[in-house]
Amino acid sequence: GLGLSYKKDENFGEWYSEVVVNGEMIEYYDISGCYILRPWAMSIWEVMQTFFDAEIKKMKIKNCYFPLFVSSGVLQKEKDHIEGFAPEVAWVTKSGESELEMPIAIRPTSETVMYPYFSKWIRGHRDLPLRLNQWCNVVRWEFSNPTPFIRSREFLWQEGHTAFATKEEADTEVLDILELYRRIYEEFLAVPVIKGKKSEHEKFAGGLYTTTVEAFVPNTGRGVQGATSHCLGQNFAKMFEINFENEKGEKSMVWQNSWAYTTRTIGVMIMVHGDDKGLVLPPKVASVQVIVIPVPYKDADMQGIFDACADTVKSLNEAGIRAEADFRDNYSPGWKYSNWEMKGVPLRIEIGPKDFANKQVRVVRRDNASKSDIPMADLVEKVKDMLNNVQQSLFDIATQKRDACIQVVHTWEEFAEALGQKKMILAPWCDEEEVEKDVKARTKGDMGAAKSLCTPFDQPELPEGTLCFASGKPAKKWTYWGRSY
Ligand SMILES: O=C1CCCN[C@@H]1CCCn1cnc2cc(F)c(F)cc2c1=O
Numbered sequence: 401g402l403g404l405s406y407k408k409d410e411n412f413g414e415w416y417s418e419v420v421v422n423g424e425m426i427e428y429y430d431i432s433g434c435y436i437l438r439p440w441a442m443s444i445w446e447v448m449q450t451f452f453d454a455e456i457k458k459m460k461i462k463n464c465y466f467p468l469f470v471s472s473g474v475l476q477k478e479k480d481h482i483e484g485f486a487p488e489v490a491w492v493t494k495s496g497e498s499e500l501e502m503p504i505a506i507r508p509t510s511e512t513v514m515y516p517y518f519s520k521w522i523r524g525h526r527d528l529p530l531r532l533n534q535w536c537n538v539v540r541w542e543f544s545n546p547t548p549f550i551r552s553r554e555f556l557w558q559e560g561h562t563a564f565a566t567k568e569e570a571d572t573e574v575l576d577i578l579e580l581y582r583r584i585y586e587e588f589l590a591v592p593v594i595k596g597k598k599s600e601h602e603k604f605a606g607g608l609y610t611t612t613v614e615a616f617v618p619n620t621g622r623g624v625q626g627a628t629s630h631c632l633g634q635n636f637a638k639m640f641e642i643n644f645e646n647e648k649g650e651k652s653m654v655w656q657n658s659w660a661y662t663t664r665t666i667g668v669m670i671m672v673h674g675d676d677k678g679l680v681l682p683p684k685v686a687s688v689q690v691i692v693i694p695v696p697y698k699d700a701d702m703q704g705i706f707d708a709c710a711d712t713v714k715s716l717n718e719a720g721i722r723a724e725a726d727f728r729d730n731y732s733p734g735w736k737y738s739n740w741e742m743k744g745v746p747l748r749i750e751i752g753p754k755d756f757a758n759k760q761v762r763v764v765r766r767d768n769a770s771k772s773d774i775p776m777a778d779l780v781e782k783v784k785d786m787l788n789n790v791q792q793s794l795f796d797i798a799t800q801k802r803d804a805c806i807q808v809v810h811t812w813e814e815f816a817e818a819l820g821q822k823k824m825i826l827a828p829w830c831d832e833e834e835v836e837k838d839v840k841a842r843t844k845g846d847m848g849a850a851k852s853l854c855t856p857f858d859q860p861e862l863p864e865g866t867l868c869f870a871s872g873k874p875a876k877k878w879t880y881w882g883r884s885y
Pocket residue numbers: 481482485486487488489508509510511540559560604628630658659660
């Protein structure tokens with residue numbers, strides 16, 4: 401039948417797999433961990449890309465494109481940078497029947513591809529800041545359970561790579577970009593995120609520090625790293641000899657950042673807002689914000705109704721609202737209602753004989769199923785307000801649900817209990833890496849271990865004498881912990 405066979409609160413994994421397919425976002429592909437992004441998903445990616453690309457252009461960041469392929473020597477340039485990742489690297493070893501002299505890696509990220517050229521291009525302080533971005537795909541042959549959008553072997557992202565003369569400039573940009581990532585989640589996807597810093601154990605090993613926007617999926621009780629903005633310090637400058645002559649003629653190494661968000665953003669949005677009727681799209685990212693459906697009646701003036709639908713679409717489009725009409729004559733109105741609900745279109749407008757006679761339309765909200773009759777004369781303004789209300793309501797409800805999952809704890813017992821209740825846990829921590837590894841070891845299980853998610857920039861009061869929940873040592877900071885994707 402038309403509806404979903406799994407319920408979100410009963411079989412989340414199956415519900416999600418069904419929703420992304422029935423909502424026409426994803427088609428499964430014959431290579432495990434790879435998915436087809438259909439137009440309904442691609443249009444969401446494009447809305448975010450349009451926003452983010454315009455914002456980084458305001459920051460004088462330039463787009464470029466580096467090759468997909470990395471030679472083995474270059475990729476292995478610095479052992480500790482990729483040692484832990486080596487199993488994920490995909491290699492090209494043949495062309496046609498013949499073996500390649502040297503195997504060639506497919507980029508899993510582009511530091512080693514780009515930075516030899518940063519070294520070549522950056523000579524003097526006038527060459528700084530160098531700020532590049534590329535929109536591309538990357539390949540990581542992961543083995544943990546693949547999930548559409550959330551964990552795939554190939555995904556789309558943008559990766560920014562910047563170089564500065566001073567640490568201060570780098571530190572500033574790290575946070576400027578992180579704010580853009582917060583806006584993508586909170587203003588476009590209507591998903592609340594927490595800004596913070598990753599622990600020494602969870603950060604990008606090749607960098608100096610990692611900042612993150614952390615989302616949370618209440619149904620699974622898992623945190624999810626939404627996007628990441630690293631300060632690399634001078635680590636890669638040392639590795640790749642990216643030096644410059646400063647004003648005083650002294651030779652010094654550049655300070656670098658790198659930052660990314662990926663198609664994982666779409667999966668987080670689906671998990672947070674979707675329901676048992678299918679996708680629920682925030683209007684800001686919906687490629688169709690309003691679907692207009694004629695409701696035929698045996699002896700009604702159908703031409704008049706069709707014209708009213710077309711006029712409604714036209715006036716909404718002229719007001720900058722993404723509206724379409726579904727005139728397909730091989731489906732019933734009921735079928736169309738279910739279909740567009742499955743695809744998550746924020747508003748549906750029904751026009752039947754009664755509506756037509758009264759010069760009004762019936763508007764139905766996808767997020768809360770509320771119905772209202774709107775005079776055609778007021779339509780554009782009312783629909784604009786309703787779309788804004790849907791966007792805000794989705795964010796408010798998601799925030800309430802996320803906040804209800806946050807548990808403040810002070811002891812290990814409270815921590816273990818909260819973890820069992822699928823909470824995101826805020827705990828005082830001594831900030832020792834050994835203790836973090838110990839938490840992972842003590843929480844290992846088939847649900848996956850708990851890890852630190854981030855140390856929020858917005859730190860609650862930490863009273864003198866507060867002890868670490870895990871070690872009992874003096875706590876230094878409040879940190880979020882939980883299971884994660
Ligand atoms: O996260 C970002 C932002 C964009 C540019 N890259 C950084 C760090 C990426 C960290 N990372 C993440 N995953 C990797 C997987 C690999 F197979 C591999 F060889 C290397 C890596 C790897 O360096």
